[in-house]
């Protein structure tokens with residue numbers, strides 16, 4: 001029987017609770033495929049216990065899988081031992097960079113039964129293609145005269161033609177499968193060097209896709225459209241930091257980041273892609289069994305779609321849609337939502 | 348009679364239309380003060396005609412004023428002669444940097460009669476204190492192997508203890524006059540050097556203001572709160588780029604950037620402060636007399652408040668409030684709105 005080798009990093013906080021349900025949904029959705037799951041204990045709690053964030057051996061072992069499912073990593077933000085984003089950078093960004101996850105795919109679709117914070121949301125159905133391995137995330141910064149009145153702290157955003165082109169190509173190919181519109185979001189009137197590179201590459205890739213219309217928005221203006229007229233968006237392509245900001249806003253506008261799934265893709269398949277909810281570890285509600293597992297379950301659907309099992313992914317999506325359709329406003333526990341989705345998958 | 352020496356840069360697009368009304372409102376609001384206005388022709392149109400953006404002589408002449416009122420600058424974004432943000436950087440940012448406008452003050456207050464795009468906006472009344480002379484706006488970038496497949500384009504954000512501390516102090520002093528809460532917004536888990544500097548300075552200034560409560564949000568999470576619970580904010584202090592993004596979103600959430608005013612402050616008074624609506628030159632509606640001048644008029648109110656004429660500023664604010672109260676949904680022209688506000692100022 002065909003195998004799908006899955007690495008699971010349940011992580012911290014609500015991570016284990018929501019990945020549990022995502023794994024149940026995957027098992028229920030896959031037929032004629034053996035799901036071989038390996039669990040990795042990684043995250044803030046693991047680091048505080050062992051002093052290790054992620055070893056080279058663990059990276060090499062993770063690399064042996066077809067895909068990675070990640071719950072959430074990160075501990076108590078007030079814990080000084082976790083300051084400086086040590087887990088976020090040391091683990092999450094480490095994996096994205098080590099496995100060359102250059103496409104960070106973040107779809108937003110407002111379900112008709114889900115309440116948006118917007119008064120008139122309209123049709124919300126777009127995808128942000130966020131670059132995942134460059135920009136201000138590269139870690140090129142430093143501080144001079146640190147801690148003195150004369151400190152200078154710099155952060156450098158690095159953008160390459162190679163890195164921008166591959167993600168722009170991905171965005172146009174995705175748009176060809178969708179409503180055929182790409183919006184570049186940047187701040188090219190201020191960040192002129194990076195912005196000119198992004199715009200030039202978008203222009204040249206656009207020339208190869210005459211059926212796709214293209215426009216440009218400054219990142220500040222894009223936030224306005226996300227609340228005033230989100231229906232204008234189909235595919236947004238943008239850099240790592242702007243994509244980070246826009247996708248949290250998109251998640252909120254699309255009914256809450258409890259529903260927002262994401263894929264960190266290595267489209268060439270050199271390394272496993274990694275799928276995770278956009279939300280974090282939410283230490284405030286962890287352990288109470290009340291986290292909504294939907295974002296994790298939809299991340300599992302994305303995982304299946306990008307690992308050669310699109311029908312199984314679609315089945316999960318349909319089950320989630322049915323579950324949302326049936327919502328009556330009553331509070332449900334994490335496992336009740338999981339149960340309902342699994343029941344509809346096995347019905 | 349006391350004088351207020353005002354430099355007016357009406358600028359491009361709707362800039363002249365809206366500043367005209369702002370000037371009428373100022374004249375009507377000021378009593379016992381002679382408003383001496385000098386007009387400066389600057390902007391995209393002026394550049395395309397003359398080839399000059401702003402000369403050192405013009406800067407020196409502008410510096411002789413008590414304050415600057417700016418409409419909007421920037422031409423047709425599709426005009427290749429204006430590519431690379433040449434006007435935005437060469438004029439707007441040039442003025443902000445030359446006159447050391449390190450506090451970019453951007454209040455958002457949702458008027459009860461104004462429709463927010465949010466379903467349940469709650470009480471929206473906060474101020475963003477955006478740093479204005481540092482961060483990714485400093486213009487420290489470049490491109491290597493430009494135009495080739497091996498291009499590398501860098502942008503460096505520069506942050507100094509001196510620059511951060513003065514704006515953080517301003518934010519805390521402002522919070523003391525308001526609801527006594529400051530939120531630092533940054534992305535310190537990724538931009539660790541700049542983020543640590545900001546957080547350390549906020550912590551140390553907070554220690555001098557025991558009556559002010561403080562919290563921290565990553566910029567991505569801040570966008571979620573701006574749509575899900577904007578009432579949580581009182582004073583936000585943040586860097587130049589995050590402030591740019593958050594204030595457009597804030598403007599939208601607060602009823603539209605047709606109402607959003609801003610001040611580029613030099614609190615020490617070494618150079619004149621500059622006041623401008625957050626919106627741009629809106630070439631699509633320019634010349635039709637339909638732009639809402641309210642943001643420009645509220646910018647004039649801010650100008651008066653920061654130039655030693657707080658009562659006159661308050662009078663304008665009250666007149667704007669009354670005008671908004673009286674709105675019945677009918678479309679009004681730019682000058683009709685100006686007329687109504689001037690009428691209530693002179694009633």
Ligand SMILES: CC(C)[C@H](C(=O)O)[C@@H](O)C(=O)O
Nearest residue numbers: 088089092244278536537567
């Ligand atoms: C935790 C953090 C480093 C991460 C990011 O900024 O990419 C998160 O916000 C996300 O969007 O996945």
Ligand SMILES: CC(C)[C@H](C(=O)O)[C@@H](O)C(=O)O
Nearest residue numbers: 189190220435436439591625
């Ligand atoms: C025009 C542009 C350079 C400017 C900025 O980014 O500061 C504008 O967006 C603003 O917010 O005033």
